[in-house]
Amino acid sequence: EAGVTQFPSHSVIEKGQTVTLRCDPISGHDNLYWYRRVMGKEIKFLLHFVKESKQDESGMPNNRFLAERTGGTYSTLKVQPAELEDSGVYFCASSRFNEQFFGPGTRLTVL
Amino acid sequence: DQQVKQNSPSLSVQEGRISILNCDYTNSMFDYFLWYKKYPAEGPTFLISISSIKDKNEDGRFTVFLNKSAKHLSLHIVPSQPGDSAVYFCAALITGTASKLTFGTGTRLQVTL
Numbered sequence: 452e453a454g455v456t457q458f459p460s461h462s463v464i465e466k467g468q469t470v471t472l473r474c475d476p477i478s479g480h481d482n483l484y485w486y487r488r489v490m491g492k493e494i495k496f497l498l499h500f501v502k503e504s505k506q507d508e509s510g511m512p513n514n515r516f517l518a519e520r521t522g523g524t525y526s527t528l529k530v531q532p533a534e535l536e537d538s539g540v541y542f543c544a545s546s547r548f549n550e551q552f553f554g555p556g557t558r559l560t561v562l
Numbered sequence: 563d564q565q566v567k568q569n570s571p572s573l574s575v576q577e578g579r580i581s582i583l584n585c586d587y588t589n590s591m592f593d594y595f596l597w598y599k600k601y602p603a604e605g606p607t608f609l610i611s612i613s614s615i616k617d618k619n620e621d622g623r624f625t626v627f628l629n630k631s632a633k634h635l636s637l638h639i640v641p642s643q644p645g646d647s648a649v650y651f652c653a654a655l656i657t658g659t660a661s662k663l664t665f666g667t668g669t670r671l672q673v674t675l
Contacts, residue, residue, distance in 0.1 A: 455605070484662065493564075494606070494651065496662035507662060542605055544663075549594050549655065551663060553605035 453477065455554035457543050463560045469531040472557045474543030476525070482506075482546040483526050485518060488556075489539035497541075500526060533561045565589045566654050568666035575673055581639040583669050585652030588633065592654035596663065597626060597637045600649045609650075610637070613657075642673045 456475045464470050476483045485497040498508040502523035520526040530537055538561045544551040567586045575581045593614040598606035612619040612626045619626050625638045649670050653663040
């Protein structure tokens with residue numbers, strides 16, 4: 452069974468540019484989550500999809516972040532325009548029940 | 563407000579000995595707890611979990627203990643191996659809604675030869 456995959460693995464952009472991160476969950480997992488780890492601190496929740504619906508987006512920092520999950524399969528997280536404080540590692544996870552399985556993350560650097 | 567706390571940022575243990583990683587939580591609504599291991603440049607890997615209706619769960623060399631009255635859980639690794647060297651995250655959630663994980667800040671475990 453393939454794990455959670457994320458693309459790209461790294462992205463370096465300038466302040467004000469747009470970046471789109473992609474996550475492909477484990478097949479059959481209705482729950483998809485986005486998390487972020489900034490400056491080596493704790494991993495913080497951003498939002499949760501159940502199939503294509505946003506169940507909880509309480510962790511989204513501001514309206515520069517837009518997440519979608521069309522068709523209930525893969526998800527994208529767009530940051531527009533990017534700011535310096537958006538730098539960090541963005542993790543995607545998926546689950547069928549309580550245990551969430553994480554992807555390798557996308558390291559975003561905003562210069 | 564840190565609802566899940568791992569007060570030891572690092573721990574060093576000799577190979578073959580027991581590693582004990584601790585975690586405290588403040589939200590009494592949490593009823594499911596998980597431990598993840600993370601290597602550099604990789605995502606967190608699920609290790610073991612425990613429901614609040616239990617006080618112990620064991621899987622091979624890994625055992626998690628839960629003390630609900632103290633709002634404390636611990637992960638025991640016996641015997642510790644060099645490949646166990648990684649950052650360990652404690653996480654908690656409120657079941658019923660397949661909800662978000664709340665993570666601790668992690669403990670870096672170093673298993674020495």
